[in-house]
Amino acid sequence: MKKYVYSAVFMILFFSILLFPEQAFCGASKGLTLWLETLVPSLLPVMILSNILISTNLAGRLAYPAYILILRFLGLSIFGSYALLCGFLCGFPMGVKVLSDLRKKNMISEEESAYLALFCNNVSPAFTLNYLFGQHLNRNHLPVGAVLMIVYGSPLLYGLLTNPTFRNKNAGQISSVSSVNKASFTAPNMAVTDACITNGIQSITKLGGYITLFSVFTSIMDLIPHSSELLKALLTALLEITTGIHRLSALSLPMPILTILLCTATVFGGLCCAAQSQAMLNDLGISFRRYLGSKTIITVLAFFMTIFLFF
Numbered sequence: 001m002k003k004y005v006y007s008a009v010f011m012i013l014f015f016s017i018l019l020f021p022e023q024a025f026c027g028a029s030k031g032l033t034l035w036l037e038t039l040v041p042s043l044l045p046v047m048i049l050s051n052i053l054i055s056t057n058l059a060g061r062l063a064y065p066a067y068i069l070i071l072r073f074l075g076l077s078i079f080g081s082y083a084l085l086c087g088f089l090c091g092f093p094m095g096v097k098v099l100s101d102l103r104k105k106n107m108i109s110e111e112e113s114a115y116l117a118l119f120c121n122n123v124s125p126a127f128t129l130n131y132l133f134g135q136h137l138n139r140n141h142l143p144v145g146a147v148l149m150i151v152y153g154s155p156l157l158y159g160l161l162t163n164p165t166f167r168n169k170n171a172g173q174i175s176s177v178s179s180v181n182k183a184s185f186t187a188p189n190m191a192v193t194d195a196c197i198t199n200g201i202q203s204i205t206k207l208g209g210y211i212t213l214f215s216v217f218t219s220i221m222d223l224i225p226h227s228s229e230l231l232k233a234l235l236t237a238l239l240e241i242t243t244g245i246h247r248l249s250a251l252s253l254p255m256p257i258l259t260i261l262l263c264t265a266t267v268f269g270g271l272c273c274a275a276q277s278q279a280m281l282n283d284l285g286i287s288f289r290r291y292l293g294s295k296t297i298i299t300v301l302a303f304f305m306t307i308f309l310f311f
Helices: 002-019 021-055 058-074 078-089 094-104 110-117 125-140 143-163 165-169 176-182 188-221 230-240 241-249 257-266 270-284 288-310
Strands: none
Touching: 002 021, 002 188, 021 058, 021 078, 021 188, 058 078, 058 143, 078 094, 078 110, 094 110, 094 270, 125 143, 125 241, 125 257, 143 165, 143 176, 143 257, 143 288, 188 230, 188 270, 230 241, 230 257, 230 270, 241 257, 241 270, 257 288, 270 288
């Protein structure tokens, strides 16, 4: 059934591009602009440097100060702690990207990577503060701390709720503090740097392809006749987070409803971000359906947290 749905979606998109080339061109231009002006300068250096840190075993040293606290609450290994930090601080899809890189080098267990992949892939604080809060929620005079608590507290809450299962499966595999402190590392060299740059460019190029496709899809969707602006905004937010937030904030909605929609849309991240992560999720043995299921649960948690904190 799933393959027929995918086939139908891509056939519709293909013929829509042929029938409405101007709309498709506009959407592709927006997607490529977003990729070139936002993702490439913000994510490519992070991807390259993260690959270097992992390849030289410096990632463990970097995560060590936070590891002691994370070990107490979540029971993660040193490299699991590094993946958690990247997933919460660097933005989509760095959480699963780092986990995939760690698994390929056998630096993290299959159980731990599968556990983390379901909640450590999130928007970056820079996106939340500058775009969500600074441009769309700040005018509502909401406390920034509460917004951050919703966006990052909901995935952390999911991680805590699912943690007992992970602890039982992963018991005995968590690295000790002393072993991490004594772990050796390799000095970076040109061969390692060259390989990491190549990997980063391949990853960021693939992200650009997904963003372009979803931007075209979003642009074509505007041609749907007799559809309300609310429906278009909700569908756009479901597909792509940046344009979705912009369209939702442009609606004449009561402030409480708008706050709920913007916060939950940010937490969900959109199908575009999920699609960007799919190849890396496959490396971790996580199905796309399972990942979307966890994201849906986290979004529901964010919905109730928004109501609790603001209403």
